Amino acid sequence: MNFSLIGVAGYIAPRHLKAIKDTGNSLLAAVDKFDNVGVIDSFFPNADFFVEFERFDRHVEKLKNRGVCIDYTSICTPNYLHDAHIRFGLRVGSDAICEKPLVLNPWNIDALQSIEKETGHRVWNILQLRVHPSIIELKKKVENSPKEKVYDIDLTYLTSRGHWYYTSWKGDLDKSGGIATNIGVHFFDMLGWLFGDIQKNIIHIHEHDRAAGYLEFGRARVRWFLSINEDLLPKEVRDKGQRTYRSVKIEGEEIEFSGGFTDLHTASYSEIIKGNGFGLDQARKAIEIVHTIRHSKTQGLVGDYHPFARKPLAVHPFTKT
Missing domain, CATH: 3.40.50.720 (NAD(P)-binding Rossmann-like Domain)
Structure with missing residues (x-):
């Protein structure tokens, strides 16, 4: 080809x-x-x-x-x-x-x-989490569980970005779609793929350096938190000199999928060339989720929110003196 x-x-x-x-x-x-x-x-x-x-x-x-x-x-x-x-x-x-x-x-x-x-x-x-071996196994587990089972999930993703981020297109809401779209869309796609249609989409926080909310799918209740702020990393992560923290807990149990990311694009291409890739219809659900997040009013810290959402807000870099 x-x-x-x-x-x-x-x-x-x-x-x-x-x-x-x-x-x-x-x-x-x-x-x-x-x-x-x-x-x-x-x-x-x-x-x-x-x-x-x-x-x-x-x-x-x-x-x-x-x-x-x-x-x-x-x-x-x-x-x-x-x-x-x-x-x-x-x-x-x-x-x-x-x-x-x-x-x-x-x-x-x-x-x-x-x-x-x-x-x-x-x-x-490219929806690479759908071809990740750990996520594929999780999908099989969900499909084989009782149909009335609804899972409780905490999604946490922090990937530190420096001041350059705000000068680049990624820091422009109109160009990137903001935090939830830019760094979260593949996680929302994964959740929709695993747990079905969206029932609720509540946004607790949507700031320049973080976003948090609550999603309810047909078979899952999800508290989520996304951020590019290094100061919000857990202490044990910062002590190791790491700048990224990724966690998905289902019923309190950590799902390990941090490895195996390097070849997911190759796996995606292999499936596309076979005609088995993910097309427009498969992409729609996650796009609708992030579009709603981007355009809905934030609710503040009410209801069932992610624990990281309590962390104090940071000053936007461009407002510092």
Whole structure:
């Protein structure tokens, strides 16, 4: 299969490059407005590279006119550009493989479904937790448990970010979708995949450096907390010099899935190429959840909230003197 890649200078792009290579395929062309892309040499040194999207577009069209088909367009760009770049991939005659979040708004999915019908090509979303061995085993356990069983879950994810975060697109709510969308969407997708349709979505806190709330699925009650603030890390984590803390407790029991992340993109690509990937319908639930979080009024610390939500709020870096 032949691939093109949009956003090859991005943080996540090397996982896509590796997945393309490990599945025995070829990267023909890549584009990014930043030219610090020496990583390409480790995977596809003969791929053509462009810093201007217009020239990349022209190149792909010239390949098409010579009978060289781009089978897949991989998209590793900022969240707010996903929709436009997916449309590009479909319209040049390829399927699109896009990082999460697929899009920022549920109605974007509706429009992409129309373009799928027009072009006959598919949109695939990287939802790597669905192919994680530990999560697959957990899904089997849930499916084999009594149907009336409703699980109590605490989800905690802290991934420290420095002041650069607020200058980048990730710190812009309109571009990233905010904390819950940017770092939480794959967890919300996992929960919906495991426990069914959403029943309640209550937001306790939604600040520049953290978000917390309560989700109720058909078979789970979830207290969740997400943050990029290093000061909120548990002491034992900070004492080890670590900057990330990930915890999912089900009925008080920790689910271990911190390992095995490095090859999940390759596993995702393998399934997509077989036609078994996760398409627009599978992506919809998590997009609806984060869209609601982004646009709902916060309730404050009332009801059943995550214990980490009690931690004092921090001053936004740009307000410090």
